[in-house]
Amino acid sequence: MTILEAIKEAIGYPISDNRANMTLIKRGLSGTSEATQAILNSREFELATADLIYWMITTPNISEGGYSLSISDKKTLKDIASGIFSKWGVSDPTTPTAKFISPW
Numbered sequence: 001m002t003i004l005e006a007i008k009e010a011i012g013y014p015i016s017d018n019r020a021n022m023t024l025i026k027r028g029l030s031g032t033s034e035a036t037q038a039i040l041n042s043r044e045f046e047l048a049t050a051d052l053i054y055w056m057i058t059t060p061n062i063s064e065g066g067y068s069l070s071i072s073d074k075k076t077l078k079d080i081a082s083g084i085f086s087k088w089g090v091s092d093p094t095t096p097t098a099k100f101i102s103p104w
Contacts, residue, residue, distance in 0.1 A: 001034070001035045002031060002032055002033065002034065002035060003024060003029050003030065003031050003032075003033050003034070003035045003039060003045070004017060004020055004021060004024065004031030004032065005035070006035035006039075006040060006045075007020050007023075007024065007031075007045070007048060007049060007052065008020055010049050011049065011052050011053065011056070013056060015052060015056075017031070019052070019055070020052065023048050023051050023052050023055070024048050026048070026051070027044040027045070027047055027048040027051070028044050029044050029045060029048060043088050046084050046087070046088065047084065047085070047088055047090060049084065050080075050081040050084035050085050050090075053077050053078075053080055053081040053084075054081050054093055054094060056074075056077060057074045057077050057078050057081070057094070078094045081094055082094050082095065
């Protein structure tokens, strides 16, 4: 199994090869490389998985190949991505950072 095939299986929703490969490359992985246990447990692979989940929950109306994401699906996926980002000490893009301060 290649890393590309492994990440698509890890996500479980239809994602284009181009989207998955682009995400893997950004994390320093090659989709054509063999997926070993060490790679599947690596920081890079897990963060690439979280990146794809984040992309899915921020993309409006994913509906492809009989799959669609509801609001509750997105909440669950957000929690999964947040857990991965937290595990590796990476800033969580799913959490808003802006704070409103009342001038009154």
